[in-house]
Amino acid sequence: MLLLDTSFILSCAEHKIDLFTELERTTGIAPHYLTKTTDELKGIATGNSKRAETAKLAIAFLKRMTSIPSTGYVDEDILSKTQQGDIVATTDKRLRTLLKQKGIRILIIRQRKYVSEYEGK
Numbered sequence: 001m002l003l004l005d006t007s008f009i010l011s012c013a014e015h016k017i018d019l020f021t022e023l024e025r026t027t028g029i030a031p032h033y034l035t036k037t038t039d040e041l042k043g044i045a046t047g048n049s050k051r052a053e054t055a056k057l058a059i060a061f062l063k064r065m066t067s068i069p070s071t072g073y074v075d076e077d078i079l080s081k082t083q084q085g086d087i088v089a090t091t092d093k094r095l096r097t098l099l100k101q102k103g104i105r106i107l108i109i110r111q112r113k114y115v116s117e118y119e120g121k
Contacts (some may be wrong), residue, residue, distance in 0.1 A: 001029070001032055001082070001086045001087070002023065002027055002029040002030065002031050002032060002086070002087045002088075002089065002107075003031075003032050003033070003034070003068070003078060003081070003082060003086060003087070003088050003089070004031050004032070004033050004037075004065070004088075004089045004090075005037075005074065005075070005078060005088065005089060005090035005091070005092060005095065006037045006040045006041060006058075006074055007090055007091040007092050008089040008090050008091055008107070008108075008109070009033065009037065009041070009058045009061055009062070010041070010044070010054060010055060010058045011091050011109050012058070012061070012109065012115075013054045013055070013057040013058040013061065014054045015109065015112040015113070017109065017112075017113065017114065017115070019031075019061055019115075020064060022114055022115040023089070023107075023115065025115075026107060026115050026116065026117065027087055027107070029087065030065075030066060031065045031066075031089075032065060032066045032067070032068050033062055033065050033066075033067055033068070034067070034068050034069075034070035034074055034077050034078065034081075035067050035068065035069055035070050036070040036071070036072070036073075036074045036077065037062070037070075037074055038059065038062060038067075040074060041055045041058050041059050041062070042055075042059065045059060068081065075092065075094075075095050078090075078095065078099075079095075079098055079099070079102070082099070082102065082104050083104075084102075084103045084104065086104055086105070087104070087105040087106070087107060088104055088105070088106055088107070089106070089107035089108070089115070090106065090107075090108070091108060091109060096108070096118060100118075105117060106118035
């Protein structure tokens with residue numbers, strides 16, 4: 001399973017990264033997101049700021065992905081729903097550390113242009 005964190009989806013929208021092409025290039029796996037991600041993005045999308053517009057674009061990305069039910073805090077749900085063999089795309093440093101400890105593969109954004117696997121600690 002390829003699971004995308006809210007921060008990753010939002011960053012792809014902000015930097016105008018072709019999210020689906022990059023995910024296909026790096027993994028070949030269809031992306032999923034947690035239903036609470038929608039709530040987080042809708043909260044950000046209220047208003048007329050640039051960040052709100054970015055969140056609206058990120059919400060549009062969700063229409064091309066499969067949702068996974070979630071009830072709690074997104075990061076905690078990601079940790080509880082993933083297992084070895086899964087891949088998580090995130091820009092959250094704390095979450096990356098916890099996922100690495102669990103043996104989960106991680107995708108990040110490099111140079112605000114493309115997606116690659118995280119090799120750090």
